[in-house]
Amino acid sequence: MGCGKSTVGPVLARRLGYGFVDLDSDIQATAGRTIPEIFQLDGEAAFRALESACLARCAYQSRLVLAPGGGVVIAVENRRLLRNQFHVVYLRACPATIAERLRGEAEHRPLLRGHSLEERIERLMTERAAFYDEVASQIVDVDGKSPEAIAEEIACGLKST
Numbered sequence: 577m578g579c580g581k582s583t584v585g586p587v588l589a590r591r592l593g594y595g596f597v598d599l600d601s602d603i604q605a606t607a608g609r610t611i612p613e614i615f616q617l618d619g620e621a622a623f624r625a626l627e628s629a630c631l632a633r634c635a636y637q638s639r640l641v642l643a644p645g646g647g648v649v650i651a652v653e654n655r656r657l658l659r660n661q662f663h664v665v666y667l668r669a670c671p672a673t674i675a676e677r678l679r680g681e682a683e684h685r686p687l688l689r690g691h692s693l694e695e696r697i698e699r700l701m702t703e704r705a706a707f708y709d710e711v712a713s714q715i716v717d718v719d720g721k722s723p724e725a726i727a728e729e730i731a732c733g734l735k736s737t
């Protein structure tokens with residue numbers, strides 16, 4: 577969450593001449609609600625079901641850069657799809673970088689509300705680290721790098737696969 581998928585994704589897609597889908601935007605368009613509304617009115621389980629359905633819809637499109645939310649790795653069926661259908665890039669950032677970036681944006685991310693921001697981020701990263709390692713085809717450390725530099729690193733990784 578907050579490592580830059582939605583920011584780097586469009587830069588990478590332009591560079592490759594691919595289409596771009598932000599899975600959170602797709603989920604919101606499908607539900608006709610914002611993500612905080614889905615969490616508040618329908619609950620996290622309903623959000624995760626929508627997330628899985630939207631991921632499955634994208635999974636067989638070619639020439640696509642997809643920026644999912646950081647929680648997409650929680651469901652085992654999503655991890656299977658990610659491993660089998662995508663070149664998955666784990667944008668790895670330290671919790672302090674993410675907290676700094678999301679300080680003004682936490683209200684848009686229901687899982688970060690009402691907690692000490694850095695602590696909550698650290699907890700989520702610890703809970704999910706094994707899942708990210710399980711699905712990643714490439715890991716890019718993003719601290720201190722521009723979106724363009726990160727996109728360049730990913731493009732180089734893609735060429736060498």
Ligand SMILES: Nc1ncnc2c1ncn2[C@@H]1O[C@H](COP(=O)(O)OP(=O)(O)OP(=O)(O)O)[C@@H](O)[C@H]1O
Nearest residue numbers: 577578579580581582583644645646677721722723
């Ligand atoms: N390389 C970067 N350098 C500086 N700021 C960045 C960088 N990448 C993203 N940001 C900023 O960090 C914030 C979070 O980025 P972004 O929304 O792209 O994260 P995300 O990985 O898509 O998060 P989520 O998992 O919640 O969808 C935004 O304010 C964005 O402008």
Ligand SMILES: O=C(O)C1=C[C@@H](O)[C@@H](O)[C@H](O)C1
Nearest residue numbers: 577600611645646647685686
């Ligand atoms: O990391 C997560 O679980 C989430 C990240 C966001 O992009 C959204 O998908 C939602 O707020 C959940």
Ligand SMILES: [Mg+2]
Nearest residue numbers: 581582644645
């Ligand atoms: Mg995003």
